[in-house]
Amino acid sequence: MQDDIIFTLTDTAGGLEVADWSVTSGELGIHSGAPFEIVKRTLHGGRQEGSTLVTIRSGRLAVTVIPTRGMGILRASLDGIGFGWASPVDEVVHPSFIRLGERNGLGWLEGFNELMVRCGYEWSGHPTVDGDKVYTLHGRAGNTPASKVEVRIEREAPHRITLSGLIKEKAFKNVEFETWTELTVVPGDTGFSLDDRLVNRADYAHTYEVIYHTNVGRPVLEEGARVIGPFTQVAPFNDAAKPDLATWDRYRGPTRDFDEMLYACELKAGADGRTEVALVNASGTLGFSVAYHVGEMPAFTLWKNTDTDRQGYVTGLEPGSNYPYPLPVERAAGRLKTLEPGAEARFRLHFDLLTDKSAVDACAARIDRLKKGVEVAVHGEPVLRSRTKA
């Protein structure tokens, strides 16, 4: 077996940050399979100054990652159909301009526009003050620039491309987390995978929370779009989500004054521990699927933000170790996880971009198999808020 081809784009150990860079399969002498191109750019101007983007284009697929924003995924596309959403935040804001504590702990909202942003890992939920601890919205990882970024390309077909990034959350006496993220594209595929490992480098145990805040808008999201998956439990996140409970798995079109409704859910996994959930458009010709391991992320939050287009017409499919309730609520509910010294937690996800009826049908068939024998319990009250797992 031949060695992989490795490019280091960022490495704080060497004080390195490559500003602009690209490589193509042709330049690498790789001529089998789907041709690919990988490009890194540094953005300038306004609150984007210094933001970096890495785009992997391979065959029909393109996916763009933001190393300076915690390796979040800005957007993806297949056959030119874009997956992501149109946030009022229309720039890739660099973390040096974000103050998470501003707006009473809601500063995170000034940068939020990704297809997928990691909420975590010290905490991941809604802001709160708990004794002398101050928790800002959705944690710090999504606004932390990566300390190490590498591109690895396998010399052998199918020439798997892996973009890895290291996110550090470190503060003396407080936390020493390292999250090694890996996004993999197999040339020719219609989706991509994440394989993240959160390591507690400290000598003491530390709690963690994570939510993979995955956000999809038009064209998949539209009036009559549906979320499908082997749901076992669905409960309103709070009173605001009760009015649409009967249609929790269906979407409205852009709706003035809708704001948002959230549902706390649980999903069944298959024999391999994996589950799959998808957003499908009204006619079943477009979709976006998220597969993940229920053992790694037992909580699933469905965020329906079907407000007007300009406000950000979007839904969140959010697997997590927890729901986005404030940390003390999660602790009381028994959902706050703990990492022992040196221990690691792994989070694996696969995203599939579905751009025709046959792809949507295949996804729906996979999900139907998972749903076999499953009955969903839809609760009238936010019962998952305080549920303590055995």
Add this chain to the structure above:
Amino acid sequence: MQDDIIFTLTDTAGGLEVADWSVTSGELGIHSGAPFEIVKRTLHGGRQEGSTLVTIRSGRLAVTVIPTRGMGILRASLDGIGFGWASPVDEVVHPSFIRLGERNGLGWLEGFNELMVRCGYEWSGHPTVDGDKVYTLHGRAGNTPASKVEVRIEREAPHRITLSGLIKEKAFKNVEFETWTELTVVPGDTGFSLDDRLVNRADYAHTYEVIYHTNVGRPVLEEGARVIGPFTQVAPFNDAAKPDLATWDRYRGPTRDFDEMLYACELKAGADGRTEVALVNASGTLGFSVAYHVGEMPAFTLWKNTDTDRQGYVTGLEPGSNYPYPLPVERAAGRLKTLEPGAEARFRLHFDLLTDKSAVDACAARIDRLKKGVEVAVHGEPVLRSRTKA
């Protein structure tokens, strides 16, 4: 009519920021009228790292704008006489070093040294906490780097030069403001104009506040300097301003332990809706005039900060939609403005630099005409604080 000449210096849409650049009228083949030069520089070192300056020099006039600080105006000069002030903050601080929430909401003071800084547009006044909303001093626009900066030069005489800048205030679920600022210099003129348009891009109405915090120190400001204008109402901003009420329109020399006194004022406009107010030195040989539209900015704050020279001997002539009382006070007084979805508010100002007696006399004559028939009501108490407009 020929097309304008356009140079794009910043554009986040294209990820562009030109670091250092200049152009002269000669290079453009423009030989009629006053020669001009436009220069952009990027500053480095300390808390200035990454700050940008654009200076327009034309004939006797020079004006320097700070794109990275919300298109604020650092200083201007005519015939080598400088207009601006000497703040203890002696660097052009880049917003990445400013935390508006620090110092109990007074972090803005760590960057304040401009001839003109925009306070706004989500809020513009003194810091306060109002329920779950946290308002820091003078809003965020002045510490937001411009997302788009262009220089436009008309090919036809008088070859008007316009520096435009886009300031975004965007946060998901909170605000989607765009302010398109334009500073225009007509070669040969002794002043310059602003024509700003604040647009509410959101699908919901949003309140706004704005104060054009215009600050002048020596040499115009000195003992015996005066503020002149068609004032109709003058009231102390608070109790601290009462002692000097009798001499509200006259200035002291640098005065130890003076700190500051503020007066809330209203001015009469002419038939065209425009008013003019000026600071004039003791001998009437130097002055600085601000003309603006009273309909756009009905509130005028006079800020007398005649403390010692090193503390920042300066006065503020501050047209605004409101006074700098905390937002809840402005709301209660009926001064909080609202922008409907897609609506815009326009703010036009003209600044004139007066460097000899005839220029001062001409300005005073214009103001005298505005004052015809006007009687100023000077109130003993801060009555404008709570006044609710009909």
Add this chain to the structure above:
Amino acid sequence: MQDDIIFTLTDTAGGLEVADWSVTSGELGIHSGAPFEIVKRTLHGGRQEGSTLVTIRSGRLAVTVIPTRGMGILRASLDGIGFGWASPVDEVVHPSFIRLGERNGLGWLEGFNELMVRCGYEWSGHPTVDGDKVYTLHGRAGNTPASKVEVRIEREAPHRITLSGLIKEKAFKNVEFETWTELTVVPGDTGFSLDDRLVNRADYAHTYEVIYHTNVGRPVLEEGARVIGPFTQVAPFNDAAKPDLATWDRYRGPTRDFDEMLYACELKAGADGRTEVALVNASGTLGFSVAYHVGEMPAFTLWKNTDTDRQGYVTGLEPGSNYPYPLPVERAAGRLKTLEPGAEARFRLHFDLLTDKSAVDACAARIDRLKKGVEVAVHGEPVLRSRTKA
């Protein structure tokens, strides 16, 4: 006498920041004495983006300063033996990523890993809110990039090398401090000196606090290591430090759940006003000495953080104008110093790196001479907390 050789590496007055630079004694035509090399580097990637380092190497000695972090000293070495410590914070974090107000005033901990960091000068102690004033941990100087950085080399032997840096703490109406720091290396020496001048540029008196937070870990720190010095007073900083009071001057090895213990101390000076305190390893073959002027810094804090290696096994030898109690405590105890307008305070320290038994013995002998006739009062209670000096 010949002029010094001067290199300006940073100067905000000229908008200058030299990114990468070096010079050697050979290039300067200096061939007498120990050869030297001075190197400036700019770091990139992650939260290091834009951090700068200046390293002076001369003979057996190397010392690395961080201009972007208030001229703090990252580490030093002699004969390849490193002095400093291994913090969980393993990058040189740029201040644009530090928010001192985060973590309930403990944001400073996200960047802390220096051999010496200046705490001050507006305040230097533990975080607190005092009326409308918010004090974050250890003040702002350590997270302020230098506004002016110069290297000065004397043409005449011993070709003294001085790295000077200007730290500004300026906020309109609040503070106008300039600290002119100087770090001097005499080629051939085994240590280096600081000579800092804090100037109050304002027209009003301002209080100040300073702690030179000097931190040493392995290899000097180990089980059985000792701190030696002419201590006259030792008191636990708080109740947590009482258990180890009997062995206050001896160190444990890495100790799980130890966290930290602090002691508030006073030291006797010699006839020249200078005192010396040192950390010495168990076998007396390695040490690190800090000499300073007791009149300039009457308070000495001993910080024993002998927790596990990964948590940061380290001790702090911390001369200061005050102890790190919150500012109101220091004020009440009479330790809050005041600088009159235009006045300056000087802080001189000398650090010596001891890498063999003879060096340690010589240091111990110097300290023994200072201890002659001194009896240390070890208090059972935190009596120095509230002591008001006459």
